[in-house]
Amino acid sequence: MSHTTTNDSEDGMLSKDQEDSPIDEGSCGMGGGTVLKKGPWTSTEDAILVDYVKKHGEGNWNAVQKHSGLSRCGKSCRLRWANHLRPNLKKGSFTSEEEKLIIELHAKMGNKWARMATHLPGRTDNEIKNYWNTRIKRRQRAGLPLYPPEVSSQTFNEDLQTQTIDEFSGVAAPHCSLLQGNNYEIPDGMMDHLKSNQGVLSYAAGMPDISVGSMLTHGLGSSQYCSFTRPLIHRPKRIRESETLFPGFGGNTGLPLFDQFQGSACGKISRPELSFSYDPDPGIRGPLGFGFMPGSHANLNGTFSTSKPYSGIMKSELPSLQYPETDLGSWGMSSPQPPSLEPVDAYIRSPSPTGTVHSDCLSPRNSGLLDALVREAQTLTGTRNHSPDKSSNSGAVTPSDAVDSSMLNLYEPEWEEYGCSATSVFSECTPISGSSLDDCPPAKTLPATTVKTEPVDHISNEDGSQQEKPQISLSRPDALFDAGWFEQSSECSKEQSAVTDPIAAFLGDDCYGAYKVSGGTSMGSQGWGIGSCPWNNMPAVCQMSELP
DNA sequence: AATAGATACAACCGCAGGCCC
DNA sequence: GGGGCCTGCGGTTGTATCTAT
Numbered sequence: 111m112s113h114t115t116t117n118d119s120e121d122g123m124l125s126k127d128q129e130d131s132p133i134d135e136g137s138c139g140m141g142g143g144t145v146l147k148k149g150p151w152t153s154t155e156d157a158i159l160v161d162y163v164k165k166h167g168e169g170n171w172n173a174v175q176k177h178s179g180l181s182r183c184g185k186s187c188r189l190r191w192a193n194h195l196r197p198n199l200k201k202g203s204f205t206s207e208e209e210k211l212i213i214e215l216h217a218k219m220g221n222k223w224a225r226m227a228t229h230l231p232g233r234t235d236n237e238i239k240n241y242w243n244t245r246i247k248r249r250q251r252a253g254l255p256l257y258p259p260e261v262s263s264q265t266f267n268e269d270l271q272t273q274t275i276d277e278f279s280g281v282a283a284p285h286c287s288l289l290q291g292n293n294y295e296i297p298d299g300m301m302d303h304l305k306s307n308q309g310v311l312s313y314a315a316g317m318p319d320i321s322v323g324s325m326l327t328h329g330l331g332s333s334q335y336c337s338f339t340r341p342l343i344h345r346p347k348r349i350r351e352s353e354t355l356f357p358g359f360g361g362n363t364g365l366p367l368f369d370q371f372q373g374s375a376c377g378k379i380s381r382p383e384l385s386f387s388y389d390p391d392p393g394i395r396g397p398l399g400f401g402f403m404p405g406s407h408a409n410l411n412g413t414f415s416t417s418k419p420y421s422g423i424m425k426s427e428l429p430s431l432q433y434p435e436t437d438l439g440s441w442g443m444s445s446p447q448p449p450s451l452e453p454v455d456a457y458i459r460s461p462s463p464t465g466t467v468h469s470d471c472l473s474p475r476n477s478g479l480l481d482a483l484v485r486e487a488q489t490l491t492g493t494r495n496h497s498p499d500k501s502s503n504s505g506a507v508t509p510s511d512a513v514d515s516s517m518l519n520l521y522e523p524e525w526e527e528y529g530c531s532a533t534s535v536f537s538e539c540t541p542i543s544g545s546s547l548d549d550c551p552p553a554k555t556l557p558a559t560t561v562k563t564e565p566v567d568h569i570s571n572e573d574g575s576q577q578e579k580p581q582i583s584l585s586r587p588d589a590l591f592d593a594g595w596f597e598q599s600s601e602c603s604k605e606q607s608a609v610t611d612p613i614a615a616f617l618g619d620d621c622y623g624a625y626k627v628s629g630g631t632s633m634g635s636q637g638w639g640i641g642s643c644p645w646n647n648m649p650a651v652c653q654m655s656e657l658p
Numbered sequence: 659a660a661t662a663g664a665t666a667c668a669a670c671c672g673c674a675g676g677c678c679c
Numbered sequence: 680g681g682g683g684c685c686t687g688c689g690g691t692t693g694t695a696t697c698t699a700t
Contacts, residue, residue, distance in 0.1 A: 148669080148670070149668095149669075149670090149693095150668070150669075150694090151668090151669085169685090169686085170685080170686095171685080171686075172684085172685070172686095184685075184686085185670085185671090185685090185686080185687095186669075186670080188685095188686070188687080189668090189669070189670085190668095190669085192687095193668075193669085194668085221688095221689065221690085222688085222689085223688075223689065224687070224688055224689080225688095235687095235688075235689080236667085236668075236669085237667085239689075239690085240666065240667060240668085241666090243690095243691095244665070244666065244667095247664090247665090248665090
C-alpha cells in the first residue's frame with residue numbers, strides 16, 4: 111500500500127518510521143560508512159532514484175547510493191524501482207484474468223513469484239506474492255482449496271504429460287511443482303504411486319484419530335497450520351522445494367513424506383506406470399480439484415471467476431512519482447505466452463464459463479477474493495444440500511460411497527467436544543467434498559459459534575441453479591482422504607488393519623516390512639491427528655541425499 | 659466511539675547464483 | 680579454483696487502513 115510512502119513528504123511530514131527509522135547497513139552492507147536509511151521511501155527519494163535510473167539505467171544499484179546521495183542501499187533501490195518506480199507498472203487490483211493466471215502459474219511453478227511475474231506484465235513478484243499469501247489465508251480460513259479443480263486437474267494432467275524426470279529421485283521436473291510452496295496437495299509423483307497401488311487409497315482408511323482439535327486450531331490443511339510436519343532436515347534453502355520427493359511436502363502436509371519410507375531396505379521406489387485413466391472432463395471431475403487442501407469441502411464446478419476485470423479501478427494512491435500504467439489494455443492477457451504456458455494461455459483466452467465475469471468488486475482493495483470465496487461457499491452450501499449423483503461414474507468414488515457414516519458416528523463424540531459434530535467437522539474441515547454429509551443439515555451441525563462463517567465462492571450456473579456435484583476423481587490427492595480412505599475403512603472394520611494393509615500396498619511389501627521395523631506400526635496407536643502425526647516422530651529411514 | 663481483527667501493501671532480510679578479478 | 684561483489688529471489692515482518700463488534 112502506498113500510504114506509507116506517499117503522504118510523508120508531500121505534506122512535509124515524515125512518518126515516524128522515516129523520522130527515526132532504524133538506519134543501518136544491515137544486509138545491504140554497502141553503506142561505505144554512510145548510514146543507510148530504512149523504511150518507507152519518500153517522494154524525494156523516489157525522485158532521486160528515478161532521476162538516477164533515467165541517467166544511468168537500471169543496474170549497478172549500489173552505485174546509486176554513491177552517486178545520487180541516496181541513503182539507501184542498492185538492494186533497497188532495486189526493490190523500490192522494480193516494485194514501484196519502473197515504468198509500465200500495472201497498479202491496482204488484479205483482474206480476474208490475472209487471478210486465474212496466478213492460480214495457474216502457481217499450480218505450475220509453486221512459489222516462484224519472479225517467474226510468475228514474467229507472465230504478468232506490469233505486475234511484480236511482490237504483488238503476486240502478497241496476493242497469493244492473502245488468498246491462501248482466506249481460503250485456509252474458509253477451508254477451501256487453493257486451486258480450483260480445473261486448474262489443479264489441468265496442471266496435474268500436464269504434469270503427467272510433461273514430467274520426464276523421476277520425481278522420486280528428488281530431481282524436480284519443470285512441471286512437477288504443482289505442490290510447491292504453500293501446498294496442500296499430493297504431488298503427482300505420489301499420486302502416481304498411489305494410483306498404481308490401489309490399496310493405497312485405503313491407506314488412510316484406518317486413520318482413526320484425525321484430531322479435530324488440531325484441525326480447528328491449525329486451520330486445516332494449510333502449510334502453516336497443518337501440523338503434518340516432518341523432521342527438519344538441514345538442506346540448502348534453495349532446493350527446499352525440490353529436495354523432497356514431493357514438492358510441497360517439505361514439511362507440512364497431510365501425508366508422510368516419501369523419503370521417510372525410502373531406505374536401504376526399500377531401495378529406490380520406482381515410478382509406476384501411469385496406467386490409470388484420468389478424465390480431464392471438468393464435468394465429471396471430482397468436486398475437489400487436485401489442488402484441494404485438507405480441510406476443503408468445496409465443491410467447485412470449475413468456474414473460478416471471481417471479479418470482473420476492473421480496469422477502471424486504479425489504485426487511488428500511487429507511490430510518489432509512480433508511473434501509472436495508463437494503458438492497461440496494452441497488457442492484454444493475450445500477449446504472447448511462453449510455449450510452456452500454452453495451456454495457461456488457452457485457459458486465459460477461453461471465455462468465461464458464464465460468458466461474463468461478475469463482480470461485486472466495489473473497492474480497489476477488493477481483489478475479488480472476497481466474492482470468489484462467497485460464491486464458493488454458497489456453492490458448497492448448495493451442493494451439500496443436493497444429493498450427489500452416485501451412479502454417473504462407476505470409476506469414481508462418490509463422497510457418499512466413500513464416507514461411511516458409521517465412521518463419522520464413531521468419532522462424533524470426540525468431535526462434538528469441540529463444539530461441532532463429526533459431520534460438521536468433516537464437512538467443514540476435511541477434503542470430503544460434499545460427501546455423505548449431504549444428509550446433515552449444515553445449520554444444525556455447524557453452529558455459527560463453532561466455525562466462523564467465511565465468505566467463499568459461490569459457483570452456480572448462469573441460470574442460478576446449483577451445479578450438479580461432480581464425482582470425485584481419483585486423480586485428486588484428496589481422494590485419499592475422502593474416498594478410499596473411508597471406504598476402505600468401513601470395509602476393513604475400521605481397524606488398524608485398514609491402515610497397515612494399505613500402507614503395505616502403498617510401500618510395497620518390502621518397504622512396508624522395513625517401515626514396520628522402523629516403527630511405523632505404531633501409527634495406529636499413535637493416532638493420526640493432524641497435530642500429532644506420527645510421521646513427525648518417524649525416524650528418517652533414508653534421506654534423499656543418500657539415495658543413489 | 660472505541661476496540662480488535664482482518665486486509666493489503668511495502669519493505670526488509672537472508673540466501674544463493676552469477677559474474678568478475 | 681577461490682573470493683568478493685552484485686543481483687535476484689523468496690520468506691517474513693511491519694504498518695496503515697478497513698471492517699466488524
